[in-house]
Amino acid sequence: MKCKQKAGQVLGNQTEPMCKDCLRLSLLSKFKTGLNHQGAVGGSDKVLVAFSGGPGSRLALQFLCELQSKLQDEAESCKDRNSAVFDVGVAFVDESGAQGIPLTDAQKTLDEIASVVAEVRPTPLPLHLTSLESLFENEVLELQASSKLHEDDNSGKDNKDKSRQRLIELLSRVEDQTGKEDLVEHMRMDALQRVAKHYGYTRVVLGLCTTRVAARVLAATAKGEGFALPAGIQYVDARWPVPVLLPLRDCVSKELSVLCHLTNLKTVFLKKMTAMGNSRASINSLTHSFISLINEENPSREYTIMRTAAKLIPFGFNKLAQDDSMLHFNGRPRNPHARRNLGRIEPCEIEVLCPICSAPLAKSDFSSLQPKVSVSDSFTRMSLEEAFEPSTSGIDSELLPSKIFRDVCCPSCQYQIIPDQSKDSVLELLPLMVQQRAAASLLRKEGWMREYIGDCLLESDE
Amino acid sequence: MQLTLEFKGGLELLFGSVKVHQIEVEPSDGKDKLKLQELLIWVRNHLLKERPEMFMKGNSVRPGVLVLINDCDWELLGQLDAVVDEKDTVVFISTLHGG
Numbered sequence: 001m002k003c004k005q006k007a008g009q010v011l012g013n014q015t016e017p018m019c020k021d022c023l024r025l026s027l028l029s030k031f032k033t034g035l036n037h038q039g040a041v042g043g044s045d046k047v048l049v050a051f052s053g054g055p056g057s058r059l060a061l062q063f064l065c066e067l068q069s070k071l072q073d074e075a076e077s078c079k080d081r082n083s084a085v086f087d088v089g090v091a092f093v094d095e096s097g098a099q100g101i102p103l104t105d106a107q108k109t110l111d112e113i114a115s116v117v118a119e120v121r122p123t124p125l126p127l128h129l130t131s132l133e134s135l136f137e138n139e140v141l142e143l144q145a146s147s148k149l150h151e152d153d154n155s156g157k158d159n160k161d162k163s164r165q166r167l168i169e170l171l172s173r174v175e176d177q178t179g180k181e182d183l184v185e186h187m188r189m190d191a192l193q194r195v196a197k198h199y200g201y202t203r204v205v206l207g208l209c210t211t212r213v214a215a216r217v218l219a220a221t222a223k224g225e226g227f228a229l230p231a232g233i234q235y236v237d238a239r240w241p242v243p244v245l246l247p248l249r250d251c252v253s254k255e256l257s258v259l260c261h262l263t264n265l266k267t268v269f270l271k272k273m274t275a276m277g278n279s280r281a282s283i284n285s286l287t288h289s290f291i292s293l294i295n296e297e298n299p300s301r302e303y304t305i306m307r308t309a310a311k312l313i314p315f316g317f318n319k320l321a322q323d324d325s326m327l328h329f330n331g332r333p334r335n336p337h338a339r340r341n342l343g344r345i346e347p348c349e350i351e352v353l354c355p356i357c358s359a360p361l362a363k364s365d366f367s368s369l370q371p372k373v374s375v376s377d378s379f380t381r382m383s384l385e386e387a388f389e390p391s392t393s394g395i396d397s398e399l400l401p402s403k404i405f406r407d408v409c410c411p412s413c414q415y416q417i418i419p420d421q422s423k424d425s426v427l428e429l430l431p432l433m434v435q436q437r438a439a440a441s442l443l444r445k446e447g448w449m450r451e452y453i454g455d456c457l458l459e460s461d462e
Numbered sequence: 463m464q465l466t467l468e469f470k471g472g473l474e475l476l477f478g479s480v481k482v483h484q485i486e487v488e489p490s491d492g493k494d495k496l497k498l499q500e501l502l503i504w505v506r507n508h509l510l511k512e513r514p515e516m517f518m519k520g521n522s523v524r525p526g527v528l529v530l531i532n533d534c535d536w537e538l539l540g541q542l543d544a545v546v547d548e549k550d551t552v553v554f555i556s557t558l559h560g561g
Contacts, residue, residue, distance in 0.1 A: 007534075008534075008535075008538055009533060009535060009538075010535040010538070011535050011537045011538060050541075055478075143552075253557040254528055254557055257470075257471060257555050257557050258530070258535070258555070259469065261530065261555060262533055267470075269471060269472040269474070269475075271472070288526075289526070289558075292524075292525035292526030292557070292558065295525065295526075295527045296525045401508060405530065
């Protein structure tokens with residue numbers, strides 16, 4: 001037994017009998033390591049936890065609040081007014097529109113989620129409820145902790161109904177099941193980023209664990225997403241307007257689930273496309289099942305897969321900018337010399353990202369340089385951050401012809417989500433922000449091509 | 463023999479959306495103890511409402527389903543050979559849904 005004092009209750013770290021307390025300490029230690037990677041969370045940060053109801057995000061929320069409380073107590077006991085402590089908020093993305101779940105049932109789920117979040121700590125946590133269909137609403141929503149899915153005001157209700165219908169129509173036009181699931185996942189991240197940006201959060205924490213990372217690695221291999229694979233499995237992913245953290249990356253789902261049960265942490269099961277469905281329906285569900293299967297024989301397999309993939313060279317955006325908070329998350333000034341050696345990472349260059357899934361594009365995936373497309377002047381200097389906000393300037397959403405749009409998408413999205421070049425049926429229903437990102441990516445791609453052949457270009461006076 | 467069975471992580475959907483079941487099961491051959499393997503067969507025959515392949519594979523639980531007997535991992539108790547006693551609590555947790 002790990003502590004040699006209490007009886008072992010669970011086989012942790014693949015082969016080590018642990019009591020409840022040792023299991024908790026083991027997971028908390030891994031969580032703190034992930035959180036403190038590159039000093040990802042400092043005293044001045046506002047951290048938004050993406051809560052799905054599952055054990056991973058439930059524990060991420062619990063650990064964060066416990067750390068916050070401990071730091072606040074330490075700051076008060078030392079009476080150190082300079083010792084800032086990070087703030088915590090919670091976001092939940094309602095996906096009932098994608099599941100065809102009636103609104104009344106969806107509201108019950110929201111109430112359950114709110115009830116679980118209310119129990120996390122004595123002082124209420126800010127809870128931001130959003131939905132996939134909110135991406136189609138041009139106005140910035142005022143989100144409240146106890147918001148209903150429909151506002152009492154009829155015009156707001158009509159707007160939400162139309163958005164929901166558009167979401168349902170969009171997903172019905174994606175014929176590939178894997179593509180449908182992936183599109184929902186990409187929209188989920190977009191919805192989280194909108195909430196985070198609107199409410200001034202500086203970090204988004206996901207409850208992604210080793211098990212799910214391992215399944216993603218296998219799925220990405222099958223989908224041809226090899227180039228972009230390192231991007232989404234590091235502790236830090238700063239390609240988004242609000243950087244995303246994966247502090248539970250080194251924790252397996254079994255330990256997270258067992259700890260939630262042993263410590264009576266309530267979780268909420270939400271039927272998603274990949275959960276409790278036909279395991280052969282999509283690449284994602286197949287890989288989830290496969291990971292569970294190979295773990296039966298050897299519980300360390302999922303960890304091995306994750307660690308192997310983690311050895312791939314990360315992108316420049318997997319490193320936080322140097323001017324980020326100089327305070328350790330315990331409020332003490334950070335020692336810059338104690339940072340890990342990230343010398344293998346190239347200085348951050350602006351990657352060209354797929355407008356649908358934000359995967360970095362391999363330059364070898366670009367087709368031949370397209371004729372210059374006339375793009376609205378307002379996109380000339382648009383940054384990725386700006387492209388995240390739905391435009392209110394009345395710009396026509398159909399900015400790019402479908403062939404041009406597809407040319408700046410990654411091969412995986414081209415094949416699974418928008419496979420048919422002759423039809424615009426999916427493109428015309430994608431959120432406006434996706435079209436705007438496509439235009440921004442096209443400009444970046446053209447800029448890269450121009451730089452690549454720069455030596456061969458004549459100066460204007462030659 | 464009276465037992466409490468609990469289903470979590472979405473498994474409750476296979477059991478009429480009921481998470482906690484109080485059951486009474488007779489060990490075979492008049493024994494006073496029940497092996498987990500026998501209990502699983504009983505659960506499949508008497509409690510499972512739909513999609514048995516989501517809960518069981520062969521005579522064991524499907525990969526990805528955790529089993530705890532009185533809050534102890536069944537891997538420490540002999541898995542299918544683990545023995546349950548009167549008034550024990552057996553918890554089944556699916557890890558196929560995470561996050």
